[in-house]
Amino acid sequence: MALEGQARADSARDWVPSRVIIEGVSPEVDGGRLPIKRTVGEEVVVSADIFTDGHDAVVAVLRHRPVGSAGWAEVPLVFLNNDRWTGRFTVTRQGWHEYSIQAWVDRFLSWHKELSKKHEAGQPDLTSELLEGATLVREAAERASGPDADWLRERARFLAGPESQSARAWAGLDRELVERMARYPDLRGLCVYDKVLSIMVERERARFGSWYEMFPRSAASEPGRHGTFRDVEARLPYVAGMGFDVLYLPPIHPIGRAFRKGPNNSLTPGPNDPGSPWAIGGPEGGHKAIHPGLGTFEDFDRLVAKARGLGIEIALDIAFQCSPDHPYVREHPQWFRHRPDGTIKYAENPPKKYQDIYPIDFECDDWKALWAELRDVFLFWIDHGVSIFRVDNPHTKPFRFWDWVIKQVWDKHPDAIFLAEAFTRPKVMKRLAKGGYSQSYTYFTWRNTKWELTEYMNELMLGETAEYMRGNLFANTPDILPEYLQVGGRPSFMIRLVLAATLGATYGIYGPPFEHCVGTPVRQGSEEYLDSEKYQVRHWDLDAPWSLRDYIARVNEIRRENPALHSNRNLRFFHVDNDAMLCYGKSTPDLSNLIVVVVNLDPYHTQSGWVHLPVHDLSLGSGPGETYQVHDLISDARYLWHGDANFVQLDPHVSPAHILQVRRRLRTERDFDYFM
């Protein structure tokens, strides 16, 4: 169909109000004020309640287009039940896309339905009905052109002609007539849904990716030296070897001297303590400068290029706050709040004082210049080849700043991806996502039990939230060493890795502490690391025998090879009759790639249970004796499973999880089965 919306609306203008109601449209974020999100190649499934009075036939179409296109693509909406209709389309181009709905009472289809009933009921005289149909078809011929017009005109003549009633009735009920008539509907009475809804279509990496966070200054090959971009370059094969797509670096800018923090966040640093990278800005520059200890812009650009060569993108941390030594403080004191004595206000959370941090005053009188400058920070690093930004504490800056700045950047650079590091209240996190953030940190880091994981993942990955929010499941961060990892030893790291990497299409770890299974907090009850890299340079022996690097590499390889793991909305939990075990699956829409994950959540003990798969829904055969093969992609073991209940036992000290590729039986030859 290639009907023009504007023409329809015009033709409807002086007509009686439409008899069709369109309501309950989904997805629609905050009444259509804010966009949903997709990546290129993903489907959008739209549903709505659509109905009219009486018994006439309704036709409804879903219209969509890249913003700025002249015409609309149209796909039919199909009736489900209880006045609910649904339709779907795939977005194929990065950038803004939009969709809406139109529906109308179709006079021809209403006539067709009635004729069909009367014909079936054997009503003897259909003269009047056939003449009415002839009129409708003749009118459509007027709207048509070319061969369709001729065809319809001829059919109208036939319906009103001298042939037998039976022949004419069949000509009226004919499928080809229905198809041709559908191209030229009578659109008086068209109902145009009063909102055009938008979609932010991003590149694949916004949906699927494995993140590795590390401190460049701890990347030196020998202990005691401050690491550089050159050292990070040397570390790239290690990171690529583990299969990561994104290498995320904490702030790389000059670090303030005033009120610098020492090791373990102490207030009394030594002269050689490097300070926290989040105390941004020194005499050497601010958010557009590089810490001299890390190297030069050439070094940085080279790192970005080398990483790209290994399939890795560099992500930067953008923390909009300043150390007292930041150039903004001298050059734009009006961008900060001042105390009555004229000094700039430092950050506080009474009774705590953060004298090393000056918060930016986003509401200052000079806000327009300030906002433009902060936007330019993103554009600056985009010019240096960076297009992934992890934004620090966005929930302490105005929502409408993010709405604005992300749109400003993204409209020019739709490759830009923004990750919101907002560990805060649910509605605040959701609002940041609605405002344009591609990805969000989540509560996954603290969800350990079967009930917690099931509830939270269902909230995050299914339903309305998934339309605009994508979790990036970090297993740990420099700020968060979860209690589970403090007490669970090496198995707990394997468990959390598998969960993060298979529950989430995007996940991350902070290494090397993660792969080295570092679980010691600065003190009991704290989630801070002991001797945290936030305040000091550390050195890691990458060849430590207890390292999980090979395990991580295998898990990331499995992720890459199995498209089922590249999405979130396909997550589905399955029953296991043991609360210490979690089972879930993901599959491609055509079920050709089906992954079932079984995890022992208990890092101490072997657990076992019966896993229940909905074999019918998963097309694994129907009969109870039907067998299928599950292939553990971690251990390479293969098992034959039967029916919907199968026994699984997992020893956390050997392998706490199965990542099972499920293979259907293709055919049986004598006593040997082939599996696809």
Added chain:
Amino acid sequence: MALEGQARADSARDWVPSRVIIEGVSPEVDGGRLPIKRTVGEEVVVSADIFTDGHDAVVAVLRHRPVGSAGWAEVPLVFLNNDRWTGRFTVTRQGWHEYSIQAWVDRFLSWHKELSKKHEAGQPDLTSELLEGATLVREAAERASGPDADWLRERARFLAGPESQSARAWAGLDRELVERMARYPDLRGLCVYDKVLSIMVERERARFGSWYEMFPRSAASEPGRHGTFRDVEARLPYVAGMGFDVLYLPPIHPIGRAFRKGPNNSLTPGPNDPGSPWAIGGPEGGHKAIHPGLGTFEDFDRLVAKARGLGIEIALDIAFQCSPDHPYVREHPQWFRHRPDGTIKYAENPPKKYQDIYPIDFECDDWKALWAELRDVFLFWIDHGVSIFRVDNPHTKPFRFWDWVIKQVWDKHPDAIFLAEAFTRPKVMKRLAKGGYSQSYTYFTWRNTKWELTEYMNELMLGETAEYMRGNLFANTPDILPEYLQVGGRPSFMIRLVLAATLGATYGIYGPPFEHCVGTPVRQGSEEYLDSEKYQVRHWDLDAPWSLRDYIARVNEIRRENPALHSNRNLRFFHVDNDAMLCYGKSTPDLSNLIVVVVNLDPYHTQSGWVHLPVHDLSLGSGPGETYQVHDLISDARYLWHGDANFVQLDPHVSPAHILQVRRRLRTERDFDYFM
């Protein structure tokens, strides 16, 4: 607070975008496109998600006013939890009312919160903080006038003055300062919710009333005669005696002769058969005329006046369809659809034909004149003292016609009440309600089991549906003799009466068949009455000994005397450990009137069970030994109940239900208890 919204919005115009988010506003019907409903004196409870970035204090107000008022009334929104806020107001004037929300970051309250924390933490130097506060108070003084301005100016001086830090800190934390400052907030950064939502405020009868439907032509005092309005007049004391508020008459217009239906819907009427009142229009006139057999306009006006004198309103049936003899057919043939041979199309539901009915074509070219004429039908009867209309089959006419006509009528006559007789799909029924219908027929008529009643009533009376839809629970209608009443005998009528009258603030019966326990259908499997009054004149002996008139009178008296039964949204179901028994309660907001109903749903057998009341929530005392009195208002029996579980047994052949007024113990004197 008496702040002007427009002034606020203006002052905010050139300022930085607001830091506050307002979303998830409830109630909000279809994104604010359609109104919620209330009656005069009812509360509106509004909730919303409101938050800002960071930790600053937010203030939010709910603004409301009768549409057309110059100013807004404001009530505070109060924080609940998880960023949800709520506020409430009462509508006191009939007509359109509107509401919206405004919120802002309050700099003074943010300062106050911080000072309070620092003061509690014993921070030694508060010099800077107190000077900041002085500035904020001085700025508020500029916005204030009169004594407040002077008071605030003085307080600002004190905060910045030479007094001790402790004295000045207390002056900053002072409650009176907070109250005075709240009157003059700094509204730069105000967030104005982008929708103004509307409320249709109706009179009490739209919410609470007992309806009685009867055929005037069956009201003659002697058998065989066609009843008249005079006979209905004579019947008024009978109807008033049973305690009804609304007497609803099927169409009173001239009845068509062409294709008239005979008894039991036969196609071969005798010459004296009166026809169906819904085949509207004859040579004597149409929707603005009276059937000559019923009397004159004087008779009608007299009936309306007499009824009013007994506290009864006459409701008319408006059925927008025509018999072939209707004057519209001659005078406005363009208002109907035509067949190719020039004749007008009669109604059909293939293979059935309804040749006695011509549907009106609401989409005809002359629709504007048609719609105006149909509106005038309502206005015509309003001029004759009728303001309650039961609209026949509104779901077969365009929704937007109803939206338009109800607004047209209601804007001039806000006493008008419209009841939608739409027994159709749920979303269609809801859309009619959203479009302005005061009341709706419901599926109650077919909901018999405990599960069905609980589910359906919770859907209808709680949650979003209750914001715009009010069920009128009819126990039977001339079209519906439910199977339950066909088989259950007299107890089934008592059961359905109690359910309708106590579940619904508005309910109705069609009599005399109802009070006479008439349960014989035209044939097995049909819900049509045998010898239905729709097609013939009947005569009823009002003094039949099996009549339920006294039982009905008592139930309606209980309804009138107990304000708890005047609302729907206060319905709450309680547990009974017997699926054949249903228990629920209603109370006034202050719990001073509390009614608990226990019904045996089984019309054949005695049933018993333990009724569980949430005694704590209902303020019936806390201790397990606490007693309260339940007074069965039907039988006048009183029982002492203890704690939350009490035994009830009901014999349907004696009395299938308790309507219990619950009385708390006021005091105990020796061994005698007084109950309020």
